[in-house]
Amino acid sequence: MADLEPVWLARKAKRAAGRPRQRKPGAGRPVKLLFTERLLMVLLYDRVYVPQEFVGFLFGVDKGTVSRGVQELGLCMAGVFRIPERQVRIDPDDLVAVFVDATEQPVNRPSRRQRRSYSGKKKRHTVKHQVVVTRKRKEPGGKQKVRIKAVSKAAKGRVHDKKMYDQSRLRIAPEVPKSGDSGYQGSNLRVPRKKPRNGALSDEEKRSNRRLARERIVAEHGIGKMKIWRIAADRYRNPPRRHTVMMKNVAGLHNRMYG
Incomplete structure (x- = not known):
């Protein structure tokens, strides 16, 4: 999943660039979860599908952080996997x-x-x-x-x-x-x-x-x-x-x- 982090960083930068900046880059409350921890949280949620409150308890974050992670990383994974709806291509193997x-x-x-x-x-x-x-x-x-x-x-x-x-x-x-x-x-x-x-x-x-x-x-x-x-x-x-x-x-x- 190493190809997922650049996509996540690019989406994060694009989202930040769309708003007028009020503070210097890096200011504000520090993030609780690194990208790898956030990805593990989302994969765990998808794998066992327990309530988001419980997943948040395991990772020391609130339900809103879990919900945002599921939504944001879900879009990033879709951009990496690119599973089509209609086009079926046969690979050499x-x-x-x-x-x-x-x-x-x-x-x-x-x-x-x-x-x-x-x-x-x-x-x-x-x-x-x-x-x-x-x-x-x-x-x-x-x-x-x-x-x-x-x-x-x-x-x-x-x-x-x-x-x-x-x-x-x-x-x-x-x-x-x-x-x-x-x-x-x-x-x-x-x-x-x-x-x-x-x-x-x-x-x-x-x-x-x-x-x-x-x-x-x-x-x-x-x-x-x-x-x-x-x-x-x-x-x-x-x-x-x-x-x-x-x-x-x-x-x-x-x-x-x-x-």
């Missing part, structure tokens, strides 16, 4: 295939228009994102690694996976195979064959579905590893407008750790 899946996270019940956020699948109010995953080329004796290539904007829990895929308008090279689960029936993704009404799948169709399931599981593993960051898994308590930035940052952290 990636296998040439992408997997699309959706993930949902519980949210507080809205005060208005509650049905728009209610997920029939989860039976609760949620916010959801579309995630695009690729596999890296496996090194001899190593584990299979995955990368999060794109994270869509936040959508209400009621939005269907296929509708979210259609609205996202992903930019993927035509020659790259694209796969999804049965929620993407009717799209241009490769999806499992459904059993016809009053019929049955052939043995070859069943084998094809099993092969696709083995390949597609990497998307679920990638999303599962993203959710070790509890801020992306537990009921979301922060302002809804920050949810997309948060999910992209979690994807960037996943890529730094596992990709």
Whole structure:
């Protein structure tokens, strides 16, 4: 994360330059936390997602300092990770295939228009994102690694996976195979064959579905590893407008750790 500090310092200098200075640089109350301590505080908050008052108690600061750190460093991380919403680029060490899946996270019940956020699948109010995953080329004796290539904007829990895929308008090279689960029936993704009404799948169709399931599981593993960051898994308590930035940052952290 060494590339994060210059971005944070630049944002801090830009913010200070926008106001008329009343005192010399360095004057005023000394900061309690160095950049590394502030970053550790934010990563701890994202990892365990406990109340900000408790995190502030651990680091000897108030809740406002934690809140500002989460917001400011969240924007800095977004500028460093740069997880796209639509453009999917295949790196030289990636296998040439992408997997699309959706993930949902519980949210507080809205005060208005509650049905728009209610997920029939989860039976609760949620916010959801579309995630695009690729596999890296496996090194001899190593584990299979995955990368999060794109994270869509936040959508209400009621939005269907296929509708979210259609609205996202992903930019993927035509020659790259694209796969999804049965929620993407009717799209241009490769999806499992459904059993016809009053019929049955052939043995070859069943084998094809099993092969696709083995390949597609990497998307679920990638999303599962993203959710070790509890801020992306537990009921979301922060302002809804920050949810997309948060999910992209979690994807960037996943890529730094596992990709």
